Ligand SMILES: Cc1cc2nc3c(=O)[nH]c(=O)nc-3n(C[C@H](O)[C@H](O)[C@H](O)COP(=O)(O)OP(=O)(O)OC[C@H]3O[C@@H](n4cnc5c(N)ncnc54)[C@H](O)[C@@H]3O)c2cc1C
């Protein structure tokens with residue numbers, strides 16, 4: 001039987017980060033991946049999406065500067081996809097070369113647990129590890145209505161060879177809103193069907209209330225309280241029928257109704273690991289119900305958002321814990337998050353409703369007249385939550401919200417005071433040079 005100190009299942013942000021940290025501390029490490037080396041973010045998530053978003057940003061800038069920059073720009077979707085694909089094609093090779101070059105063993109398959117510490121591969125090989133880390137992430141939740149197989153996933157969207165004339169997204173989370181914005185700028189008529197009234201449920205309502213009318217004005221057709229009953233092929237198009245009897249034809253349907261824990265094929269019950277659709281049950285040390293098995297990243301039901309930097313943070317915690325450098329339970333800093341639409345929204349730290357319960361100060365800023373937003377024709381706004389002279393929460397709508405929010409991340413996590421900001425000499429005129437005005 002093959003033996004390792006640590007077996008890691010999944011080669012995404014969590015799995016690779018844990019593998020390097022444990023291997024460099026002298027442990028023998030094996031990584032198992034059953035799909036594309038490098039995981040979701042780099043191959044079919046954040047990175048390819050942001051390459052496409054950045055090309056759309058050029059069109060968006062031209063739209064914002066329409067009286068100052070003359071001439072009409074159009075997106076060359078094929079060229080954008082070729083640029084994206086060049087990055088994506090190189091990533092799995094880079095991942096595999098990196099792991100193997102560091103002396104980490106790699107296996108391209110799903111291992112199946114046969115007891116608390118041993119897995120079996122398809123050819124019958126048995127592998128035992130003192131410690132296992134489950135870093136298998138999440139996979140798109142498939143709808144169950146009639147004709148659901150006609151709906152694509154986020155991965156299918158990121159591989160569209162051409163942008164269809166008419167596209168429909170089912171769901172109103174991060175993926176649906178970001179991809180709706182991309183498709184709309186790429187020239188498609190876009191429909192977004194949300195089964196209730198609330199899209200982007202994890203974001204500040206004031207941000208969503210500002211975002212939806214802007215995206216609607218750009219041409220996105222939001223249909224709230226709309227549940228799909230069936231999809232039917234009709235010539236080369238898809239007939240969407242809703243549960244209240246409405247019908248319409250569209251070219252492509254993408255289901256973006258959330259993601260569920262990727263645990264299929266691992267036979268976790270045999271290893272005594274408890275889980276549900278939200279993920280693997282873990283304690284404060286990210287340890288599952290089997291003391292030899294830990295979980296990190298999206299697949300761990302650790303109660304924090306499923307984001308790439310969070311997956312890396314949890315992996316780094318496990319490296320410290322398993323290397324004996326800490327016995328503390330994991331604690332998280334303020335976690336920021338952005339929706340990469342046009343405009344973007346982003347937030348971090350204490351929210352408005354928490355602030356109201358705790359009696360914290362809530363300050364709203366209309367940034368349209370601030371020089372650094374005026375020069376960019378950016379219809380920006382921010383809400384800052386303050387307590388005892390420090391910033392504890394921030395939410396922003398702006399063309400640059402994803403970048404702007406990071407200065408608040410640092411201010412919140414470092415507990416920066418107004419005096420400390422005043423003692424910095426930042427380049428001017430930049431967004432960061434305005435930080436002091438938010439205190
Ligand atoms: C379209 C999209 C856009 C996103 N955009 C952003 C963004 O802008 N910013 C952000 O912070 N986050 C974003 N995310 C979320 C981010 O991708 C995830 O939070 C991150 O990838 C989680 O990393 P992970 O290592 O936990 O899982 P993953 O990266 O999903 O890696 C898990 C790996 O395990 C493999 N695996 C699964 N089951 C098995 C098995 N049985 N055996 C072997 N291998 C297995 C999978 O194939 C995968 O490679 C996005 C996600 C999507 C889908």
Ligand SMILES: NC(=O)c1ccc[n+]([C@@H]2O[C@H](COP(=O)([O-])OP(=O)(O)OC[C@H]3O[C@@H](n4cnc5c(N)ncnc54)[C@H](O)[C@@H]3O)[C@@H](O)[C@H]2O)c1
Pocket residue numbers: 170171172173174175176178193194195196198199200201226227228256257258259305306307337338339340
């Ligand atoms: N910018 C980012 O950081 C980013 C971008 C994309 C994805 N992600 C990550 O990926 C995860 C998955 O994204 P997602 O958008 O699929 O999920 P999500 O959980 O963000 O949103 C799912 C949406 O689908 C809706 N929905 C659920 N069932 C439905 C039904 N039957 N009919 C219609 N709508 C339905 C929900 O109400 C919700 O609006 C996110 O939660 C996030 O962790 C992050």
